Amino acid sequence: MPPGVCYGMQDVWEKGGREQVTLEFLLPTGIYLSFPVARNDTIGTIKKMVWKNARSEPLFSVLSDPDAYVFTCINLTAEREELEDESRRLCDVRPFMPVLRLVAREGDRVEKLINTQISLLIGKGLHEFDTQKNHEVNEFRAKMRSFCEENAQDRQRLPWHQWMKCNFPCDLEPFSMVVQSGKSCSVKKLLESFMLQLDPQDFPVVLMQNALRKKATVFRPLKQEKPENYTLQLPVCLVALSILVLDGASSVRCAPLFQQQNTSSLWSIKEPFFIQLVHGTRVNTDEGMKLVVQAGLFHGGELLCKVVTSSEVSVCSDPVWDQKLVFDINLCDLPRMSRLCFTLYGVLEKTKKQRSTKKKNKKADCPLAWVNTMVFDYKDQLKTGEFLLSTWPSAPGDLLNPMGTVERNPNIDSTAGLLIRFPSFRPHPLYYPPLEKVYTALTRCDPSRCCSQHLKLKEIVDNKNHTEFFEHEKELLWKLRLDVRAHYPESLSKLLLITKWNKHEDVAQMVCLLRTWRDLPPLHALELLDYTFPDPHVRSFTIRCLKKLGDEELFQYLLQLVQVLKYESYLDCDLTTFLLERALSNKKIGHFLFWHLRSEMHVASVSLRFGLILEAYCRGSIYHIKSLMKQIEALNKMKALNDFVKSGSQKSASRLQITEDMKLCIKQDTYMEALSDVISPLSPSIVLSEICPDRCKFMDSKMKPLWLMYKNKWDHLDTVGIIFKNGDDLRQDMLTLQMIQLMDVLWKTEGLDLRMVPYGCLSTGNKTGLIEVVKNADTIANIQRNSSNNAATAAFNKDALLNWLKSKNPEDKLDQAIEEFTLSCAGYCVATYVLGIGDRHSDNIMIRENGQLFHIDFGHFLGNFKAKFGINRERVPFILTYDFVHVIQQGRTNNSEKFERFRECCEQAYKILCRNGTLFVNLFALMRAAGLPELSCSKDIQYLKDSLALGRSEEEALKNFKVKFNEALRESWKTKVNWMMHTVAKDNR
Incomplete structure (x- = not known):
């Protein structure tokens, strides 16, 4: 070629x-x-x-x-x-x-067509899943396909009015799907699919079928047909399937019941856990260094025992260690979700001191790569045999990364690898004890209670900012764990944090306690989805609590629920099933689940998991494929248009010429067809009916976003606008706007409507996405610039905003416009302060003609304010300039009554957010999985804890906010100077 x-x-x-x-x-x-x-x-x-x-x-x-x-x-x-x-x-x-x-x-033409469409939708050929040759992938695909197709069949059996409601919801309003009981047919299908994998000679299929008809509780092999010492051997998996069938049951439970007769209980083996570090592959680093591997055993973010360090070997492409790494923990104490975290790093030959995690910042250490793997496989079996782990590149200063994925890097030809060997501690497989064994091994106890300690316990559980504990506090929490369950159930996370997960006796106590724990309110349970709580019983309990979320509430937190999928260690998990079930029963949730997953298919560490979930969703909602295909096609055309515009700009063509060429391109049949009659990815209730080429343009910023206008399908005199961006990561904007929308909901619940404008924003791919056009609005910069002949003085014209509002709202409408401005200004002052929104200049604060003020472009948050030449350009807690005050006071300097009402609105709004501070902290904590540059670790959330005054009384919090309010007002002249510099710099570009 x-x-x-x-x-x-x-x-x-x-x-x-x-x-x-x-x-x-x-x-x-x-x-x-x-x-x-x-x-x-x-x-x-x-x-x-x-x-x-x-x-x-x-x-x-x-x-x-x-x-x-x-x-x-x-x-x-x-x-x-x-x-x-x-x-x-x-x-x-x-x-x-x-x-x-x-x-x-x-073959089946329809099946092939669907497979092709799904491949195009997810951006990944389904053949890639087939070539994985991975039993976990195959079993997950089969299970999810069965689950989603049965869900689709259930919908087809609904009465016609419920079917219409499910498939064509009115304006996509939330609704609840009717769940039918008595799914004996689904159980039968599961049995039949499983029996197809078995050798009929090894398993009495007839007995299974008879037992199914009789609704027996457990299926066992007929030992009489085999020798006395015969043990069931399965060709596909090491344990048989146990199915519990209850009258009217809607689900089945699978657990390993049949094991070899000479099996040992893992909890009885008091031998140290170890692995063999064999060798590395494709290692590339500077000569003159030694190669070292560190290995740590983690449960969530907790180190289970001391980190083990290998010997130093000379640098080469395939370094050999062939070394036994012994961990200071017995097999019996390994928790179910133990993960091995490795880091490969180079060290200067002259450095001979023992390295530890406390010395990871030493200049001699040069981290090269990291990789994680689970100790148990997805079937609860302790791993044995050799595994080649393809690593991920390390960031400077990073060593062990327990928060990272347990997936191997798929780019195996361009990354270093580590070959490790899990030993066979016994001649037969070892399994983590099933739930029944956990209860059997539980030692009965009744922790003693001491009334004098209850006050201390209450103090610990009431402290919202209390996540690190002294030893005596840990002992007290554990000692009074029954009291925590009885009187402080919402402090479950604190009890889980102090549980000794490296002691199987304590694990058994905690799991047993969790079995009778009262369900938490869903918003409190969200916290337990963090990677800090990986235990499967905890996660199952959490999903049980989240099932109480209504569709609108679930939609509000869908962004976080998709991100925490990255913390799941195995493909088949309760969270995946929960999200698919809700997505298949509500088209709006399904729409956004699709796009939240699809937008990160380029991320190597999640492309397999997200691709499999997308495949399952598409198979369960065939009716949705056509609409999604049309959206993908439209976005491809938008990207082609954007590339065309960027190419013209690089060739120094005039803006007018590029705009005209862009319009001509849109008018072509292929573009008109692809860009018209599209369900808006921003909102499935909006149809982008017919694009208006003559009203389309591109914007001035570096990435040349497209400004596309459409006719309104229901009102041809009206238009709908979207902005297509290619080159900017919109996920931070999505998170910020989600928080602003949540604030708006909380305020309205308390009877406070601050006229917020949380416009639509959606990431659709790698640095691509859409933003809703807020019509009849302009930036403060444009308003000030148009009212002055001099860019340098425009920012200091305090009458510009009020005069603009007067021009848009004549006579009796002006008072209402000023009211809208006052309320919305209060809302955004509080929101931008709490979230620490940075880079606030006059081009990213806008005003609608009806008076609503709102902020756009949230590239910096959590106190990451912009600086130039090492000097902080933003020195105020939030934007409250004198021209804003001038509008609030209706142009009268002595109108203090209006300003005091504005201040009261700010204080009331702030108090409401403080009362819900834990929710915001938890939501941001869950978003650490997204890998946003300004939200990657616990320290990044400290700003939020401080701004929401977690751990302080409401009086203390309000007192601090009043100080910030006065500071913003007093120092507003600095904002004006910053705006002037921004305007002058923009005009000189």
Whole structure:
């Protein structure tokens, strides 16, 4: 293949117009054809052209009817794709090479079409899942497919009015899906699918089927048919499936019941845990250094025993250690979710001192890579045998990374690897004890109570900012754990934090205690989804609590729920099933679950997990595929347009010329078709009916965002606008706007409506996304600039805002506009202070014509304020300038009554947020999984704890806020200077 052919083809697909593309066709008769076609022709049209050209070729009479054949090509996911959907255009198919092969149809045409559509939707060929050759992946896919397809069948069996409500909800309002009981058929299907994997000679299938009909509680093998010492052996898995069937049950429970007769209880083995560090692969670092591996055993973020360090070996591509790493913990004390965390680092040869995690910042240490793996596999079995772990590159200063993924780096050809060996401690497999064994091993106890200690206990549990404990506090909490359960159930997280997870006796006590723990309010239970609490019983308890969330509440926290999927150690988990179940019963939740997952498919550490969940969702909601395909197609066209605009800007073409060329491009049939009649990814209740090319433009910022305007489907005199951004990560904006929307909900619940404008924002891919256009609004910078002839003095014109509002709201409307400004200004003053929003200048604060003030562009938060030349440019807690005060006071300097009311609104709003401070802290903590630069560790959340005065009384918190309020007002002249510098700098660009 000549160099550049592949890239040349992609350039062809990006071009506009009706350019001709020469395609090569391979017919099943062995005949070769080549002729030009239009790049926007449909596959069906191209097939007709092939048949027309083939009539004059030999062996044409051998060909069957055209419908008996399908085109195949190699697509951009490197997968052989059958082009079943013949309505697709060639420019949307985008074959990797200009070659189409005609082959006879085989298999289920509908199934192939769905598989192709799902591959395109998730941006990953389904063949990649098949080539994993991973039992966990295969079993998870089969289970989720069965679950989602049964869910779809349940919907089909609903009464017609409920079916309509489920598939076509009115304005996508929340609703509850009816769950039918008595799913004996689903249990049967599960049994049948499992029995297909068994050797009939090894397992009495007839007994299983008979037991199912009789609703027996446990299925066991007929030992009479085998020798006396016979033990059940399964060809696929090491343990058999135990199914508990209850009358009217809606679910099944699987647990390993059958093990070899000579098995040992893991909790009885008091031998130290160890592994063998064999060698490394593809290691690349400077010569003159030694290579060292550190290994730590973690449960969540807790180190279970001392870190173990390997010997130092010389630098080479494949270093050999062949060393036994022994950990100071017995097998019996390994918690179920133990994870091994490794780091590979180089150290200067002259450094011979023992390294530890406390010395990880030493200049001699150079971290190279890290990788994590679980100690138990997904079937509860202690791992044995060799594992080649492909590592992830380390950030400077990082060593062990227990918060990181347990997935291996899929880029195995370009990353270092570590080969480790888990030993066989016994000649037979070892399993973590099932729940029943945990209860059996539990020693009965009744912790003594001491009345004098109850006050101290209350003090500990009441402190919202108390997450680190002294030893005597830990002892007291554990001693009075029954009192915590009885009187302070919402302090479960504190009890879990002080549990000794490296002592199996304490683990048994905690699991037993959790069994009878009262369900927590869902918003309190959210905290337990953090990576700090990995125990499966804790996570199952948490999901049980979250099931009480209504659809609207669940939607409010969906962003965090998707992120904490990254903390799950195995594919099959309660959280995944919970999210899929709710997504399949509510189209709005399904829509946003799809996009939250799809937007991170480029992230190597989660692409497998997210891709599998997306596949399951699509199979359970076939009706949604067409709409999502249309959205993907529209976004691809938007990206092509944005690339076109950027290319023109780099060639120094005039803005006017680029804009006109962009409009011409949009007017092409392929763009008009792709960009019109699209469900808005920002909101599935909005239809982007017909794009208005003449009203579209691009914006001035570096990434040249597209400003696209659409006709309103319900009101043709109105328009709907979206902004497409390519090159900026919108996830931080999404999080900030989510918090502002949550604040608005909390305020309104307390009877305080501050007229907030939490506009829509959605990340749709790698640094791409959409933002809602807030109509009839302008930036403060533009308002000030238009009212002054001098950019340097525009920021100091205190009458500009009030005069602009007067021009937009004549006579009696002005008072209402000033009221809207006053309330919204109060809301954003409090919101930006609490969230620590930085980079506040006059171009990212806007005002609607009705008076509502709102902020945009949230690139910096949690107190990460911008600095220039080492000097902090933002020296006020929040933006409250004298021109804002001038509007609030209706232009009268002596109108103190209006200003005092504004101050009271700010204070009331702040007190409401403080009362809900723990919720905000928990939501931000869960978002650490997103990997945002300004939110990656616990220290980043400290700003939020301080601004919300966690651990302080309401009086103390309010007193501190009043100080900040006065400071913002007193120092507002500094804001004006900053705005002036920003305006002048912008005008000089």
